[in-house]
Amino acid sequence: MLDLRRLVLLRELSIRGTLAAVAQAMSYSPSAVSQQLSLLEKETGLELLRKSGRGVRLTPQAEVLVAAAGELLDTIERAEAEVAASLTEVRGRVRVAVFQSAALALMPAALRLTAQRYPQVRVEMVQREPETALHETWAREFDMVVAEQYPAHAAAWLPGLDRHELTTDAIRLALPPLDHPIAGGAGDGRPVEALIDARDLPWVMEPRGAASRHFAEQTCRAAGFEPDVRYETADLQAQIRLVETGNAVALMPDLVWTDRDTTCRLVELAGGPRRTVFTAQRLAGLASPAVRAFRSVLEEVAVAT
Known part of the structure; x- marks a missing residue:
């Protein structure tokens, strides 16, 4: 099963553009972000990132996972909102x-x-x-x-x-x-x-x-x-x-x-x-x-x- 935290990191990379920016936003070190994304590649058996100049770019397969991560986060957010709405107190x-x-x-x-x-x-x-x-x-x-x-x-x-x-x-x-x-x-x-x-x-x-x-x-x-x-x-x-x-x-x-x-x-x-x-x-x-x-x-x- 794919690790949601690693999918989120991949999505953050698609949004922020660099490993350094992801690390700053997520309070990780750049090396930790890189390590987690490497583990995600092993989990999927796919190449997700390719070197592009001094940075990296996402492969088409990575973009599929990014879209799936967004849908999963939406589902979690809706679930959290619905649970909160079930309470008697705001x-x-x-x-x-x-x-x-x-x-x-x-x-x-x-x-x-x-x-x-x-x-x-x-x-x-x-x-x-x-x-x-x-x-x-x-x-x-x-x-x-x-x-x-x-x-x-x-x-x-x-x-x-x-x-x-x-x-x-x-x-x-x-x-x-x-x-x-x-x-x-x-x-x-x-x-x-x-x-x-x-x-x-x-x-x-x-x-x-x-x-x-x-x-x-x-x-x-x-x-x-x-x-x-x-x-x-x-x-x-x-x-x-x-x-x-x-x-x-x-x-x-x-x-x-x-x-x-x-x-x-x-x-x-x-x-x-x-x-x-x-x-x-x-x-x-x-x-x-x-x-x-x-x-x-x-x-x-x-x-x-």
């Missing part, structure tokens, strides 16, 4: 990945309500960029992800993930207060009243590759100019401070202003673009009472925000 652990503005605006209230209503549910939260978190949830690193999607920049659809929309929020141009010199960005001292008026101002954006960065750059280009991105940071709180102190302007989704006072002046964008915030979890775990309870609480908090 309990268990929920591992959730969340991006920064949702962590600040939604998670505090959601965690508080969950603790009040479901004291036997333990929620563990890690901040991750949405693109990474979606993949890691699919790979079973997390039970659920809170992710975002910007207009014309769809988040990846991964097989076996169930998505529910939480909320949408408007995206607006954030400017320093009117009494700050940078606020007269139209070139003749007049206040900025539209995106094009900010064409000569310094900008702060997230690093390249982020969905928000792609959206911001494309929005500026559609308005007729290339933004002067002088500052890059994934920390939206740092972006807000740069705007408030007159060092930059930025495009900000409204969720960042939840429970927060600001001196920023907000200008509407043409077309009223909105960002979508959603949750995703594996279909195999939909019956989990703990995950279902926390997801329901998040939806309640999002409606009230």
